[in-house]
Amino acid sequence: MKVAVIGSGEMGRGIALVFAQYGNEVNLDDSFPEALEKAKKYINDNIAKMAEKGIIKPGEDEQIRKRINYMSVLEEAVKDADLVVEAVPEIVDLKQNIFATLDKVCKMDAILATNTSNIKISEIAKNVVHKERVLGLHFFNPANRMKLVEVIRSEETGDEYFEKAVKIGESIGKTAVRVLKDSPGFIVNRINAPDMLFFCLVIDKNIERPEELDAYAKGQGLPMGPYELMDFVGLDTVAHSLDYYAQTLSEEYKKCNSIRELVKNGKLGKKTGKGFYDWSTGKAAIPKAEASEKVTMMDIFAIEINEAVKLLEEQVALPDEIETAVKLGLNRPFGPISVAKSLTNAELKKMLENLSKTFGVSVFEPAKSIKEGKLKEIISIKAFPAAAGSKKEEKASGGIAPNVQGERKYSNIILEKRDNYVARILLNHPKHNLINSDLLNDLENAIKEIWDDKEIRVVVITGAGEEFSAGAELSQFIPGLFDFVEYTRKGERIFKLLQEIPKIVIAEMKGYVLGGGFELSLSCDIRVATPDVQIAFPEVTLGLIPAWSGSQRLAKLIGMSRASYLILTGKRITGEEAKNLGIVSEIYQKGTIDNDTLKLAESLATGVSPIAAALAKRLINRGSDISYDSGLEMESMAAGIVYGTEDLKEGISAMLQKKKPNFQGK
Numbered sequence: 001m002k003v004a005v006i007g008s009g010e011m012g013r014g015i016a017l018v019f020a021q022y023g024n025e026v027n028l029d030d031s032f033p034e035a036l037e038k039a040k041k042y043i044n045d046n047i048a049k050m051a052e053k054g055i056i057k058p059g060e061d062e063q064i065r066k067r068i069n070y071m072s073v074l075e076e077a078v079k080d081a082d083l084v085v086e087a088v089p090e091i092v093d094l095k096q097n098i099f100a101t102l103d104k105v106c107k108m109d110a111i112l113a114t115n116t117s118n119i120k121i122s123e124i125a126k127n128v129v130h131k132e133r134v135l136g137l138h139f140f141n142p143a144n145r146m147k148l149v150e151v152i153r154s155e156e157t158g159d160e161y162f163e164k165a166v167k168i169g170e171s172i173g174k175t176a177v178r179v180l181k182d183s184p185g186f187i188v189n190r191i192n193a194p195d196m197l198f199f200c201l202v203i204d205k206n207i208e209r210p211e212e213l214d215a216y217a218k219g220q221g222l223p224m225g226p227y228e229l230m231d232f233v234g235l236d237t238v239a240h241s242l243d244y245y246a247q248t249l250s251e252e253y254k255k256c257n258s259i260r261e262l263v264k265n266g267k268l269g270k271k272t273g274k275g276f277y278d279w280s281t282g283k284a285a286i287p288k289a290e291a292s293e294k295v296t297m298m299d300i301f302a303i304e305i306n307e308a309v310k311l312l313e314e315q316v317a318l319p320d321e322i323e324t325a326v327k328l329g330l331n332r333p334f335g336p337i338s339v340a341k342s343l344t345n346a347e348l349k350k351m352l353e354n355l356s357k358t359f360g361v362s363v364f365e366p367a368k369s370i371k372e373g374k375l376k377e378i379i380s381i382k383a384f385p386a387a388a389g390s391k392k393e394e395k396a397s398g399g400i401a402p403n404v405q406g407e408r409k410y411s412n413i414i415l416e417k418r419d420n421y422v423a424r425i426l427l428n429h430p431k432h433n434l435i436n437s438d439l440l441n442d443l444e445n446a447i448k449e450i451w452d453d454k455e456i457r458v459v460v461i462t463g464a465g466e467e468f469s470a471g472a473e474l475s476q477f478i479p480g481l482f483d484f485v486e487y488t489r490k491g492e493r494i495f496k497l498l499q500e501i502p503k504i505v506i507a508e509m510k511g512y513v514l515g516g517g518f519e520l521s522l523s524c525d526i527r528v529a530t531p532d533v534q535i536a537f538p539e540v541t542l543g544l545i546p547a548w549s550g551s552q553r554l555a556k557l558i559g560m561s562r563a564s565y566l567i568l569t570g571k572r573i574t575g576e577e578a579k580n581l582g583i584v585s586e587i588y589q590k591g592t593i594d595n596d597t598l599k600l601a602e603s604l605a606t607g608v609s610p611i612a613a614a615l616a617k618r619l620i621n622r623g624s625d626i627s628y629d630s631g632l633e634m635e636s637m638a639a640g641i642v643y644g645t646e647d648l649k650e651g652i653s654a655m656l657q658k659k660k661p662n663f664q665g666k
């Protein structure tokens with residue numbers, strides 16, 4: 001693809017580099033020769049660094065360099081381009097004029113994208129005739145390294161151009177999030193907007209000094225304190241954004257004084273050597289001992305969740321996209337949606353009411369849905385009403401569709417009811433089928449849904465696609481120690497349902513079966529695996545322990561010595577090794593494991609009495625916890641129950657007549 005990047009400054013140079021790195025021909029245009037020279041140096045230095053670190057293959061550095069042409073005549077740079085990315089300064093008239101020119105000189109089907117941070121796409125496209133091809137591609141700084149790109153559509157953007165732009169974003173190694181409405185600040189900057197106002201008001205009202213909040217925030221794991229970050233970005237840029245939000249979101253964004261005062265005095269942050277901090281040594285001095293908790297992370301999270309809810313109410317982006325954008329755009333381990341899941345509506349409402357009262361601004365007042373007690377509802381939506389028809393592509397469910405009687409899609413799992421008394425539960429989380437609180441809820445609901453269903457006798461648990469599960473989602477936000485205890489208990493409780501359900505449960509292990517994924521498989525009655533499956537408990541290497549019953553179940557299954565070795569070393573084993581240890585019962589080949597497991601499931605569902613299987617399963621599981629004599633007592637009682645069943649008569653008569661039994665579960 002041929003790409004033209006207009007403006008070779010802070011952003012344009014990184015955008016040009018990443019497109020060239022992924023094999024595209026790039027024309028990088030700037031009207032100032034010195035700017036082009038600087039960009040060339042930046043690009044070449046970065047290519048050299050990538051080569052040094054082995055990020056690119058030997059010889060590739062020269063190819064990437066050759067793909068970038070440095071140009072100074074806009075019309076020349078863009079005439080053959082399939083995609084143009086404009087990255088000139090944030091000045092409306094300048095961008096409008098450039099887009100009017102692009103409309104005239106570019107190929108008819110070229111995508112015309114702007115990297116604007118704030119300005120509405122429709123405003124930039126004001127003088128464009130073919131507005132359907134104008135959209136936003138909002139990269140983050142440094143564009144060659146940050147993983148996120150927001151793809152923004154205006155009302156006039158054509159569906160085809162929008163979807164093509166999403167694919168282009170993904171083709172250069174980015175996570176492309178869909179911004180469905182042309183709204184101020186899009187996702188990341190919008191979530192950050194009330195934060196900036198908040199931090200400014202904290203200083204204006206003498207609640208804390210920058211060092212106090214920054215030292216606290218860094219102690220909580222943020223890479224930079226909020227004031228340090230604003231100094232780093234440039235206080236003029238921050239003030240400019242606040243002015244823009246005052247015009248577009250709320251007049252209250254004008255209320256901030258301290259930042260404007262610093263800008264008025266030429267203290268713009270790192271670039272002028274002074275801002276909130278003195279940067280003369282190249283670093284801001286933020287002593288750890290200054291940390292204070294007058295303002296807490298929860299205040300910041302509450303403000304961000306509130307803004308995320310407003311984005312959802314305005315139908316700008318879906319919850320998953322907001323979560324991803326904030327994580328990647330702000331380098332956070334979790335975003336506002338996962339924090340919101342850990343709070344009650346009432347808690348959040350109260351926090352926001354207090355903040356709004358303390359700071360005297362309605363921007364912090366609870367959003368409509370929070371006022372109405374609908375927090376959980378709005379953060380769980382999967383599609384906006386208008387977009388309901390345009391469902392996201394679903395993940396493949398292992399390549400076998402026939403014999404499916406019914407399918408229920410939960411958010412993170414698929415429950416497939418099949419012929420011959422078999423059901424499959426497919427973990428379906430986009431990232432390695434990681435297990436989080438939502439997935440556990442889905443699993444619990446699916447287990448309960450099939451618990452009394454007499455049409456299901458055997459359940460297969462596996463992952464949609466090539467993997468079982470790479471474990472627990474570690475970025476899930478858990479507010480405190482007690483919450484973590486409860487989260488652990490939740491996993492234990494839900495996995496135990498698999499042990500309790502009166503049906504045979506088979507774990508089909510493929511790809512990665514790590515940590516929580518391994519624990520899930522251990523809660524099943526039978527495990528089958530591919531020869532090369534990767535199985536491990538890596539918890540101790542991360543400072544954790546297997547805590548969804550793994551520390552207990554593995555020792556019961558293979559003995560203390562072997563379990564200790566696997567848990568204490570975090571060692572990875574293959575399916576073959578797991579079979580030798582007695583963890584896995586059957587090895588099936590990678591290409592056929594889905595079908596082979598189903599065959600096993602069907603043979604059990606039709607070949608064994610469901611009542612006998614349920615009772616035998618209970619005896620095995622309970623027997624390991626009670627005395628031998630109590631176990632024998634349970635065994636004789638269970639034998640008494642099966643003795644009275646129709647299935648026993650059917651089993652014996654089928655054996656005598658040398659035919660297949662037809663068990664009725666009676």
Ligand SMILES: NC(=O)c1ccc[n+]([C@@H]2O[C@H](COP(=O)([O-])OP(=O)(O)OC[C@H]3O[C@@H](n4cnc5c(N)ncnc54)[C@H](O)[C@@H]3O)[C@@H](O)[C@H]2O)c1
Pocket residue numbers: 006007008009010011012029030031032035074086087088089090091115116117118138139140141
């Ligand atoms: N800097 C960031 O962190 C960041 C992040 C995301 C988005 N953005 C947005 O990206 C855009 C560019 O920001 P930046 O920080 O790279 O600005 P910058 O000032 O560093 O670079 C802009 C470049 O555009 C060139 N230029 C000016 N007029 C031109 C014209 N008519 N034709 C060609 N080149 C021209 C300038 O010489 C300069 O090299 C802005 O819209 C900004 O809001 C910036």
